[in-house]
Amino acid sequence: MSSVIGKSAVVRGKVRGDGDLEVQGHVEGEITVSGDVTVEAGGLVGAAVNGRRIVVRGAVRGDLVASEAIELGNGARVVGDVRAPRIAITEGALVRGHVQTQGAGASSTPRAAATSRAAATPVKATPAPVRAATPARAPAPAARPVPAPAPSTRKVEAKPAAGRGSVLAGARPAAPPPMVVPVLKKGTKVTKKR
Amino acid sequence: MASTIIGSGITIEGDIASDEDVVVSGTVRGKLSAREGVVVEQGGVVEADIQGGATSVAGSVTGNIHSTDRVDLQGGAKVVGNVKATRITIADGAQFKGNVDMDV
Numbered sequence: 263m264s265s266v267i268g269k270s271a272v273v274r275g276k277v278r279g280d281g282d283l284e285v286q287g288h289v290e291g292e293i294t295v296s297g298d299v300t301v302e303a304g305g306l307v308g309a310a311v312n313g314r315r316i317v318v319r320g321a322v323r324g325d326l327v328a329s330e331a332i333e334l335g336n337g338a339r340v341v342g343d344v345r346a347p348r349i350a351i352t353e354g355a356l357v358r359g360h361v362q363t364q365g366a367g368a369s370s371t372p373r374a375a376a377t378s379r380a381a382a383t384p385v386k387a388t389p390a391p392v393r394a395a396t397p398a399r400a401p402a403p404a405a406r407p408v409p410a411p412a413p414s415t416r417k418v419e420a421k422p423a424a425g426r427g428s429v430l431a432g433a434r435p436a437a438p439p440p441m442v443v444p445v446l447k448k449g450t451k452v453t454k455k456r
Numbered sequence: 457m458a459s460t461i462i463g464s465g466i467t468i469e470g471d472i473a474s475d476e477d478v479v480v481s482g483t484v485r486g487k488l489s490a491r492e493g494v495v496v497e498q499g500g501v502v503e504a505d506i507q508g509g510a511t512s513v514a515g516s517v518t519g520n521i522h523s524t525d526r527v528d529l530q531g532g533a534k535v536v537g538n539v540k541a542t543r544i545t546i547a548d549g550a551q552f553k554g555n556v557d558m559d560v
Contacts, residue, residue, distance in 0.1 A: 265466045268459025268476050275470010275486055281463045291470050 264297070269304065283313070285320070292324075303337050316346070318355075325359075460490075464499055478508070480515070494523075498532060511541070513550075520554075 264282040267273055271287035282297035285305040292309045293299055299313035305320035316328045318338040326332055328346035336354035343360040351357060459476035462468060466482035471489075478490045480500040487504050488494065494508035500515030510525040513533040521527055523541035531549030540557040 264461070265463035265482065266459070266461040268461075268474055268478075270475035271460040271478070272473045273468060273470060274473075275468060277466065277468050279463075279467045279482060280465035283463075283466065287460070287474070295466065 267305075301338075310342070462500070493525075496533075505537075 264284065266284045267277075267287045267289055269286045272290070273288065274290045276291040276294070277283065277289060278292075278294040280296045283293060283295050283299050285293075285299070285301045285307055288306045288308075290308045292312075293307060294312040297313065298315040298317070299311055300317045301307055301311070301320040301322055303319045307320075307322045307324065310324040310327070311322060312327050314328060314330045315332070316326050317333045317335065318326070318340060319335040320337070321339040323341045325342040326340065326344045326346070330346065331348040331350070332344055332346040333350045333352070334340060334344070334355035334357060335352050338352075338355040338357075340356065341358045343362070344357060345360075345362045347364055349361060349363050351361070460472070460474050460478045462472075462478070462480045462482040462484060464481040467485070468483070469485045471487040472478065472484060474490045475492070476490070477492045477495070478488065479495045479497060480488070480502055481497045483501040483503075485503045487507075488502060489507040491509060493510045493512070494506055495511075496502050496506075496513045496515040496517055498514040502515070502517045503519060505519045506517065506521045506523075508523055510528075511521055511523045512528045512530065513521075513535055514530040516534040518536045520537045521535070521539045521541070523539075525541065526543035526545070527539050527541040529535055529539075529544075529546045529550040529552055531547045533547070533550040533552075535550070535552045536554060538555040538557065539552075540559065542559055544556055544558060546552055
């Protein structure tokens, strides 16, 4: 039997056990269940959530850790780290925290991890503007067009790289790198953000 | 149609407050208050004071029950604690230990 924390309900304390849980109301304590956790639109969880699959359409202030997958739907607001073998972040979801696929117990195929990581990257870019107190939704589209101006950014980054060591400079003349550019760019971007 | 359901296998340690119905098939430790009905189903365990509207118990309750409406202890229910309500029924087979206050 699945459990529901109703719209008008407020729980101050831990929720744990077996089975699925649906949160439409307000939970102030940690949630640890063996089944799926769904935080519906209007639902709010003020602490960490642990489960097999976690679907968020409401708000969570705390870390999300799932053994299978995490889905942040449209309207989701998450402040905390997100960790699961597979993570989906839908457009319209707001995340502020560290996002990490893998490492949540179950192993995942590299491909799955790569795809979800690719999906996560644009959102990862959002937190920085969010910290600057700008509305969250505006930066998201701004982050996506980035692939177009990529070449220029790469050039800018390439110069300091050449300055770092002559070894790199020697390797640089190899023209082919453009093929690798998208990956390189993302990598460098991420490190920069961190 | 209950809005809040604590399923079997789920344990809540802490307070629950709801404006709507609450059904407990799992375990609740702490405090349970609802403006509407409270149902403790068979197999449900409440180790907490219950404050609510019409309250029906078929499971186990350790704590005081304070209802603004009625309290029904059904066969198989096990209640240890005081019960305060305007109307109370105790079905045959229900175990009950505590005071009854019918607010006369």
